[in-house]
Amino acid sequence: AAGLHRYLRDFCGCHVAWSGVQLRLPRPLPAVPGELTEASPYRYRYYQNVCTHSYSFVWWDWPRWEREIDWMALHGINLALAWGGQEAIWQRVYLALGLTQAEIDEYFTGPAFLAWGRMGNLHSWGGPLPRAWHLKQLYLQHRVLDRMRALGMTPVLPAFAGHVPKAIARVFPQVSVTQLGSWGHFNCSYSCAFLLAPGDPLFPLIGSLFLRELTREFDTDHIYGADTFNEMQPPSSDPAYLANATAAVFEAMAAVDPDAVWLLQGWLFQNQPEFWGPAQVGAVLGAVPQGRLLVLDLFAESQPVYARTASFRGQPFIWCMLHNFGGNHGLFGALEAVNQGPAAARLFPNSTMVGTGIAPEGIGQNEVVYALMAELGWRKDPVPDLSAWVGRFAERRYGAAQPDAAAAWRLLLRSVYNCSGEACRGHNRSPLVRRPSLQMNTTVWYNRSDVFEAWRLLLKASPNLTASPAFRYDLLDVTRQALQELVSLYYEEARAAYLQQELVGLLRAGGLLAYELLPALDEVLASDRHFLLGSWLAQARAAAVSEAQADLYELNSRYQLTLWGPEGNILDYANKQLAGLVAHYYAPRWRLFVESLADSLARAAPFQQRRFNRDVFRLEQAFVLSSRRYRSQPQGDTVDLARRVFLKFAPPRAAGAS
Numbered sequence: 244a245a246g247l248h249r250y251l252r253d254f255c256g257c258h259v260a261w262s263g264v265q266l267r268l269p270r271p272l273p274a275v276p277g278e279l280t281e282a283s284p285y286r287y288r289y290y291q292n293v294c295t296h297s298y299s300f301v302w303w304d305w306p307r308w309e310r311e312i313d314w315m316a317l318h319g320i321n322l323a324l325a326w327g328g329q330e331a332i333w334q335r336v337y338l339a340l341g342l343t344q345a346e347i348d349e350y351f352t353g354p355a356f357l358a359w360g361r362m363g364n365l366h367s368w369g370g371p372l373p374r375a376w377h378l379k380q381l382y383l384q385h386r387v388l389d390r391m392r393a394l395g396m397t398p399v400l401p402a403f404a405g406h407v408p409k410a411i412a413r414v415f416p417q418v419s420v421t422q423l424g425s426w427g428h429f430n431c432s433y434s435c436a437f438l439l440a441p442g443d444p445l446f447p448l449i450g451s452l453f454l455r456e457l458t459r460e461f462d463t464d465h466i467y468g469a470d471t472f473n474e475m476q477p478p479s480s481d482p483a484y485l486a487n488a489t490a491a492v493f494e495a496m497a498a499v500d501p502d503a504v505w506l507l508q509g510w511l512f513q514n515q516p517e518f519w520g521p522a523q524v525g526a527v528l529g530a531v532p533q534g535r536l537l538v539l540d541l542f543a544e545s546q547p548v549y550a551r552t553a554s555f556r557g558q559p560f561i562w563c564m565l566h567n568f569g570g571n572h573g574l575f576g577a578l579e580a581v582n583q584g585p586a587a588a589r590l591f592p593n594s595t596m597v598g599t600g601i602a603p604e605g606i607g608q609n610e611v612v613y614a615l616m617a618e619l620g621w622r623k624d625p626v627p628d629l630s631a632w633v634g635r636f637a638e639r640r641y642g643a644a645q646p647d648a649a650a651a652w653r654l655l656l657r658s659v660y661n662c663s664g665e666a667c668r669g670h671n672r673s674p675l676v677r678r679p680s681l682q683m684n685t686t687v688w689y690n691r692s693d694v695f696e697a698w699r700l701l702l703k704a705s706p707n708l709t710a711s712p713a714f715r716y717d718l719l720d721v722t723r724q725a726l727q728e729l730v731s732l733y734y735e736e737a738r739a740a741y742l743q744q745e746l747v748g749l750l751r752a753g754g755l756l757a758y759e760l761l762p763a764l765d766e767v768l769a770s771d772r773h774f775l776l777g778s779w780l781a782q783a784r785a786a787a788v789s790e791a792q793a794d795l796y797e798l799n800s801r802y803q804l805t806l807w808g809p810e811g812n813i814l815d816y817a818n819k820q821l822a823g824l825v826a827h828y829y830a831p832r833w834r835l836f837v838e839s840l841a842d843s844l845a846r847a848a849p850f851q852q853r854r855f856n857r858d859v860f861r862l863e864q865a866f867v868l869s870s871r872r873y874r875s876q877p878q879g880d881t882v883d884l885a886r887r888v889f890l891k892f893a894p895p896r897a898a899g900a901s
Contacts, residue, residue, distance in 0.1 A: 287598025450495025570605020753837030776823030777873030
């Protein structure tokens, strides 16, 4: 499949991406000048993050899964998580151990939060899981595994990490469990995992029961994923405890599958470096036989761990690009760091690197970043000239060479896709998608004028490329980014006017932002199916088999996009820019903010952020609990809408150049 993709890409000028495909094949098909052979310098080309299953895959049906697996095969992916259906297996195990169905229902999260239930961060929130959910996920998992295996991939199945339902103590009163601290600003009603002590006899029993039942259902390819301390501080920093806890997980795997290899997300070492000192890291890495632990250096393009752990103390690791948090929209990338990173890791002294990985929390954005990373999985050396590479990318993507489009991409390469340093945490912190305050950070690592000029150039190129769906998608995405930049600029004006007690200036800038710019953005977004809130909610409802289930799934979706938890526990983390979400969630917040600032000026009273937070929470909650229906089909012409918005809002220099 990777060879077919190489032929389509390099000989036919075709392009395969999440947003669509460009498969205008030349006639006749170009001949290959003799046999071409290519060998990857890496054993593995890995794909996924545990969180991707909740942020992106959660409502998928089989046709969507099939497209994704084919995309994986074409890009040479040969190692991928396959974690669907595991709750159905856990239900069998817990029922066999004596838990009641009610206790199990109380333990599982809702579908949109299963990733964090699987890693022990959450329980109960968004649930319960209906019986129909389990049946559908079992069906999907079988089809996913069949397809992955047929295409030569190694699926990674889940294993027992040590987290158990609270009700286990009712059935086994002598069990030794530790309640961990809370996670993600949730209280213990929804977090504070119960961790089974590594020496408790139940640990190998539960671990073996689960893996035996799982592999009986799905067979196995001998690689298993488990994360015991993901974003949770262990109860002890004693290396002996950490070694025992790690060994218990692996031994439960090996008891069922003597060939077991444990795939571990190395995020814990990166996320809490103050806890994971050399002794603690060494305890975990040394508790599994050499070569039987495969570590994902999950955020290596920004904060690699291999360099400070002596290549993970000799355990094999995969250099991963995380890139995206929460499935955010927003043009972003560190292409130079991504380009150089894998080769540098492979050449590191005594390197144990065995693969490259694509590990975003959410997909369907910034496709140029993923095209580069997939290509690097087959390259021994970095791409020598990224500027030339991105020009070829644009030509294949649109099916035609267009100088203005190529120039636009080069501007994006040197600006939004040229992140370095601390800014590369990868989260969209634009004021647009944040609860407004007077302390919002609007700094960016690039020159905003590059984005505006790229916007102008794409519009200039549009007469030659309107037939390309990928071009229309990119034009919308760059328009969305340009309007995001303008939100920051108008916010800065409004804040300055407020601080200088200039009511007219506040109302002018704030009014433009809340009452003109955001409605215009919503209208542009509505022209493409990839940017519709209605599409996302319709997928959720379609996954249900009853109206009550559909309501539960839609509520899961609305919470995840906005408040995340019942009290805004991880507020706006999974922010998106979708038609409907902008109009009925972000815009009302901004209108209330501008009105609140104006009211405080009129009354000569200080703006009360705490009071505003209480008031705006009611708006946020009203959106989540609303039953309002949204369009799931696009309306309007992207090119015409983008041009109109450009003529109205583009900064004078960009508009004048047009």
